[in-house]
Amino acid sequence: MPAFAKRLDKVTGSAIRALFSLLGDPKIISFGGGNPAKESFPVDLVQKYTDELYKQDGAAILQYGATEGYKPYIKACLDALLKNKGLSGTSANLLALTGSMQGIDLICRTFLDPGDTILVEAPTFLGALQTFNLYQTNIIPVAMDNDGLIMSELEEAIIKHRPKLLYCIPTFQNPTGRTLTLERRKTVAELAAKYDVVVIEDDPYCELRYSGTPLPTIKSFDTTGNVVLLNSFSKTLSPGMRVGYAFGREDIIRKMTICKQSADTHTSNITQAIAAEFLTNNALAPHLESVIPMYSKKLNAMLNAMDKYFPTECTYTKPEGGLFVWGELPYGIRTLDLFKTAVEEYKVAFIPGEHFYPSPELGYNTFRLNFSSESIERIENGIMLLGELFKEAINKKTIDNK
Template sequence: MYKFANRMGEVSSSAVREIFKAMADPEMISFGGGSPANESFPIDEIKGITDKLLSENGHQILQYGITEGWKPLKEAYLKHIVHPKGIKGTVENVIVTTGASQGIHLLADAFLEPGDVVLVESPTFLGVFSTFNKYFVKSVPVEMDEHGLVMEDLEAKIKEHNPKMIYTIPTFQNPTGRTLPLERRKKVAELASQFNVIVLEDDPYCDLRYSGEVLPAIKTFDQTGHVVLLNSFAKIISPGLRVGTVLAEAEIIQKLTVAKQGADTHTATLTQAICAEFLEQGLLPDHLKKINAMYAEKLHTMITSIEKYFPEGTKFTKPEGGLFIWVELPGEPDVLALFERATSESKVAFVPGIHFCKNPDDGIKHLRLNFSSSTPEKIEEGIKKLGELFTKDFEER
């Protein structure tokens, strides 16, 4: 009989992975994933960049690279993404990761030990539960309101639990789409410094803004090096490139480098070089304008369709960007049962809210809807079907 490591008993199959099985049906209208639209990928530009890179520097790009990352990418990331946002840093403050999710794993390697506490938003990105469970770490939820993390509860939980880390998605949060206001961002940085807590600022959606005012990253207000910023090229160029970044104090980057050496040696140099060239050719601003206009239309369609078709008393977020809407159904719905009916009867998929909550009761009436992967026509069709199902269920209760 196999004897697996004890930590594997703490790692369960991702809820999204199970939902993807339902989404494999070609007739399914999927609001369940978090993928960017296929039509958002700059295929022609990447073709041209790849040919240029391999023609001019193919032998170096196809060889092993250094663990910290392709230096031209780190320089381009700082020049085109970090410094324009008012964030300080040099190449010594950056490591390139195989997707932003690897950044979370590396930081867990560097900082977390069994029994440590991590404070997480409630609800939060469900992938972090598997990561933290693997390290036998206790995830403690912090209250959110319509503007994100509640500072009073955050400070109270810090004092009560003495956490090693705070995990937050402050801009267009997954799953709610909420954005943390300016003063709360400042407060998070202050609390991190005051109580010696690492803030893991996961910020993959910040450039997907369709309306409203751009807000500075929490890292902008970091005076003591306690805030670690994660960015990703997945949503703004392509997830298949598997390129992310971590920006932190040089001492932290050194520890992450050691952890990454034992994980995958280095992120693929070719995909790093593609991202670097994309930035250096000045392609990102126009690309963002294009995809943001497309996503804005999809978001508007989903919001107006929810207002039209969902049962009276439904509450939902109206984000200014990102990829998600968080819905609270009226009454006492059984959202897990509704998911089964939605996928089998209506051929529409979503993610039940309980999967995003450490305390399942926090998301028992909720569901997450993604609008990026469907056309406006399919969005209205799918929301209408869900609305009919939810309304019928509400009237029968």
């Protein structure tokens, strides 16, 4: 057999999926996944719209569609979603995507040659890291604090590494739950213009806000067209539908469209049409209003339990939305080493944070918790158990150090 492509050399498959092959026991309380809650899916409305769409326009929906997207979908995204974000454009600025994950891939295809540099938040979304590795890029992590990317670090990294791209998840970031402040959003757009860097603004969690005030996108401060906004219906309607969109400068969108032709020809017509129905019938906002209290209660249950049961040496984020809480244990404790004990003895799972960094040693003492898939009771119980495990690890470390 011939050798596998060199581009796969640094791609190992999802480390998280490998960890989760250890699971499968329903007794295990899992904070490890990242899926939206299954009770959040609007099954009845999707079924209603599907029936209506096939009745009205069945043959067109079953035919090949345009790579750019299904026209009513493009119009609905521009009129109902982007206008609300203060963004205006034409169909030439928008490309329908098979999930925002595809947008990350298409921007890479559009801009990156092997050896090019991309800056990422440290830590960042594992799926994006996998994609960047496939393009044989130099991935440079940029430090964050509780307000997101640190601007002085970002500018320094841009000057030093001359990247083509910056990948940023500004709202309720995966994995940390952190949100980039308003001032920093402006600064990111300014730095992108000043140093001619393209920003991938990946914002799939922005509608899952449980408290605080919504913030404008980085894209809304973009005066040069250097920012491409990616969004998705995965967290608001359904990830299985695989629908999202990219919004950006015409020439970038055009190149991404050409790249998409060879990726999947076009995004499924029916799922674009269903998403368009949610928008044109004003059904998305009420749907979100119905699921947000459920997520909000689960997040609060998790944070309250962490306040109560976690050792004081453990620090963690307090997000206002999204699906994740991020924590840090004292130096010297590697969370990957605790994972097996957590699952096998304590029957509770989390994700060791090192998987979210381009170099694992950067986050060996961190962890990500997801609260969407468990009941309130199991969240409280699971956090209590994790608290015991973490206290035990800290005590052991203290004894070892003596």
